[in-house]
Amino acid sequence: MILRGWHIDGFGQWRDHRIDDLAPGLNVLHGPNEIGKTTLHAFVRGVLFGFPDRRSRDPLYLPIHGGEHGGRLLLDTAEGRVSVGRWSRNRRVVVVENEAGERLDAGWLDRRLRGVDGALFRSVFAFGLEELSGLDALGAEEVGLRIFDAGLEGAGRSVAAVVEELQKRREAEHRSRGGRIRELAREVLAARTELNGAIAAARGHRALAAAEAEAAALLEARRAELEAARGELQRWEILLSLWPVELRRRAALREAAGIGLEEAAALEARLVTLRAEQELQHDRRRRIEALRRAAAAERAAAREALAALGPGWTEERLLALDRSAERRASFARHRAAIDAATRAVEAASAERERCAAEVARLEGERAALEEGAVGEVPRAEELRVRRGALAELRAAFAAREDLLRQAVTGAPAPASGAAVGGVLFLVAAVALAMAGAWGAAAVAVVAALAALGLWGMNRRAAAAAHGSSGAAALEEASRRVERAAAACGVQPPITAAVIEGVAIDLDAAERAFHLREELLRQIEAIRTRCAGARAGLRRAEESEAAAVAARERALAAWAEAAADLGGERTVEEALELLRQVDGIVARSSAAARAEEELAAVEAAAARWEEAAATLLAAAGIEGAIPQGLELLEGRLARARAAQAAAAQLDEQLGVDERGAQLRAELERGERGHWEEAAAEVRERIAALEAEVDAALERLTLRRREREELERSADVPAKAAALASREEELAAAVRRYREAALLEKVLLQALERFQQERQPEVLRHASDAFARITAGRWVAVRQPVGVKEVEVIDADGRAVAAGALSRGAVEQLYLSVRLGLVAAFADRGLRLPLLLDDVCVNFDPARADATAAVIADFAREHQVLLFTCHPQTVERMVAAAPECRVVALEPARGARVDVA
């Protein structure tokens, strides 16, 4: 790839710095110190391989004049112009775009760099005086690898790493002293030994099994003998242990005084029965006395109570008397009926008295009203006629008055003092009436009426004077008034006051009429109520008579019901009599029951005594019953003891043939013989037990041996363990061989590679170094197995690089690097070579020669030579007039072409 330039956004002192026309050959970029040449180196390296982070010892070149930290390189490649950009905000991401601005994949750059990393680039392709002078450090161990890296495309380091890794793997499995394989080999050997031992041991299994069976048979035989001896001993021990029982049995039989076992059982049963009732028998005796006393007492009390009832009462009569509960209930019903009838009579009497009082009260009220109704009152017709006459009078009077007013109006008369006075009197009457002075007002009314009457007469006179027709009408009117007045019973002169007086009288007459009418209605009502009260009185009287009759019937019924009690008795008296009779009868009954029980108890006592006497007689015992029974009981207990001893013997000896033999032996009673025999058998058993223990021990031992063999000689388990170990060992050996084989193959290939590829690098380096040193040194080489390069002088002498002067070493390693770059190029990896004032330590002759070498080199490879020395620029221009010279300026880096 050809670096055509860059666009720095911000990097160290560079900001927005652009170059896009670098030459594919030699480019000389110059500027004063601190212009930023090293910074440009770092920029190119950083874009290609990543910017250092804060953990790195390399400077970060943060932007001093702003701009984003990073930028782009412009590269010409087989795919055309490509820009490769990187910025520190995302230092791991490189942005690759083609001319069309299309983003290429992230692996594009790595593929073009073909394994060259930042360190290799800095060492071989982009170095300055520092790296150059430091190459000796690189050279001793690493130059060889660098040289071969050129051929291995960076794999030299990988080979070393892989070889180291393989060595570790190999040594993990096996070392001269240790390793997994050795451990596993030991385990396999141990497992084999164990397996072989198990196989050998297993072959003895049959013999062990036979020995075990033999021991088992012997044990069985000894156990059988022991069992027999124990049986014999048991026989003697049974006889010895039962001998005291036999003795007891014999003694008990003697003390039973001839009561046999079967007879004892029968007697025992009867005795038990009698014994069970013996206490009862004592009670019976006590009871007989008590019953006798009680019966006599009851009889005496009954007789005394019967006498208290009076003459005529006998026990038979008492017993014949009905004392049933039904009868006592009927007595209660009679008492209830008599009480109810008595209460009915009392209620009826009270009602009758109340009705009589009511009649009397109503009669009184009626008489008082009738007394108030005495005197005359007008009749109703008369009052109607008088009301019609009054109305006619008022109409006639009003008509006459109208005629009179007409007569006055037709001939105006002078103001009359009477009219005025009448008016004034009326006004005064009204005022007085309003003031409440009714007397004065009446006087004023009368005066006013008088004055107006006077005024009226004057007016009539005037009217008469006014016309004769009017006079006739007036005359007629006056007569009408007079007729009406006559009908009303008043005499002229007829005035309004007269008419009002007639009206007042009529009103009074009408009120009197109405009062009389009301009084008459009340009298009539009372008469009606009085008739009702009298009817009620009659009914009450009838009810009272009926109640009295009913009470009489109830009393008669009771007398009939209590007739057998003798004499007249109230219900309570009758009931009391019955209670007394009850007491007498109860006492008689109690006496009878006591007498009856007495007879029964006396009979039972007699039976028990008879049975006891019979039992004792059967047992041959004479004398008092209690003592006889005690004696019999003692004899029976001994008989039982003998029986128990016999049962114990049966239980111990059994009822079979052996038991019979033992029983016969026991009856012989040869105790001494038994003891001797038992002692002998005990000794024999002790010996047999020891033999059994020994046999058991032998069997246990044999069995343990066999089981132990079966466990320890578990051939399959041990074979499996061995197989497992062998498999692990095989796997470990396989891993060891894999690692060791590949390590050897790798080293062989590397050696061959070195041999084949080394001359290619060193040939380039030798040519360059010979030209630079003007033939002082003619060749550069690296012997196989030696990691440091050496140089050959014109006389063929080899000198190690470390023995050269500084300038010569720098020239040597510059030459080696040119060879490496050329070798990489031969392998298809072409990267620009960036040199930073690498000639400053060279003398002018060698500097000129170096310039010539570089100029020639640049005809095949792009070279960017950075310098701060104008003479270097001149030297390079002299060596390569076609070179591109770029002047770098401070700050934002303006450029000036000088060629």
Added chain:
Amino acid sequence: MSDFTFLHAADLHLDTPFEGLGALRPEIAAALRDASLAAWDRLVELALERRVALVLLAGDLYDGPERGIRAQLRFRRGLERLAAAGVRVFVVHGNHDPLEEGWSALRDLPPGVTVFDPGAPQAEEVVAGGRRIAVVHGVSYGQRAERENLAARFRRTSDPLPQFGLLHCNVEGQAGHDPYAPCTLADLRAAGMDYWALGHVHQRQVLARAPGWVVYPGNLQGRSHKPSEQGAKGVVIGTVRCGAVRELEFVPLAPVRFETVRIDIASVQELAKLEQALLAEVRQWVGLPGLEGLLVRVELVGRGPLHLDLARGVDGLAEALQDATAGTAPWVCWERIVVRTGQPIDRAALLARDDFAGELLRRLDVLRADEAALERLLAEVDEGLLRGEIARVVGPASEEERRLLLEAAETLAIDRFGGEA
């Protein structure tokens, strides 16, 4: 003639050690330890359940002449059960348990059990229910390395009953098995048997059908991940009707099964998919009746993007697989993950490259072609290894091991140096 059924089994290798297994969890080791004996117990149960008239055991009852007190005792218990049920048992011994080598923990065998002697084949009638039902011929190995053609010594009698030949042999030189008692199918046919009950070859095979069945039932319990040891293992139940063997039924009995799952990683893009693919393969065996355990070996082959992940180690994958199948029935033991994968590259192109990777591959090809050069190199490799106690237990690499070593070296070389040219 009576109809009856018979059971044919071979290569029981009772209480046998398993082969090629490294350290296993204790419970797995115990299960494996008991597997062959459990299979024998199942065989007895099956014979009783199916009411077979005879049981034919065709050699290699034990894995070695000196192996297995436990195996012999267990074997005897099974025979006693069969004898008690009236089942006739015929036994021949093979190369693993020759009669004249080793020893026997058993003093005598139950009645009804016939063990054929070495030498000339013997014939014995089978009587069941008071009736003659078959004739069984057989011969045992006296020594382990029986090189004679024993089959050629068998001859059918004139009896019209069905006749069985019981033999431990290698028919037609079957590969992977020692050539003991070698014979051909023609030899077997010439004997005129109705049924050849063979043993020795662990892979179940029916070499000929009626008339004249020739059958290897395979071994009773697989013992390793060898091809012949994998898959279902059990016995053959045959049915005889009207005097002829009419049909055969294979009945798997082995409680533990060996299986290999081979996955080509060419199309597998991620480890999770690989794990799923492996688990899917194993599911086919989950729930099989009678199967208690499964030892799965994984072989990863092919070239694919997963190779570099796998080359860094497969412990994580193994743990994930074990976790995923923990508690399943049958139990699953991921015995080993063998990685024989490579990067997805063109080997021929790599070989042609003029770079270090190409040089490495060419160098390895030279070693493949030059056996002597490889041996010399391996001798150098082993020089520091095969000394002292290690030399007593480790020998030179076998041909197969040498091949695998070169394969592993090439894979590693490509991994490290086989980047794009």
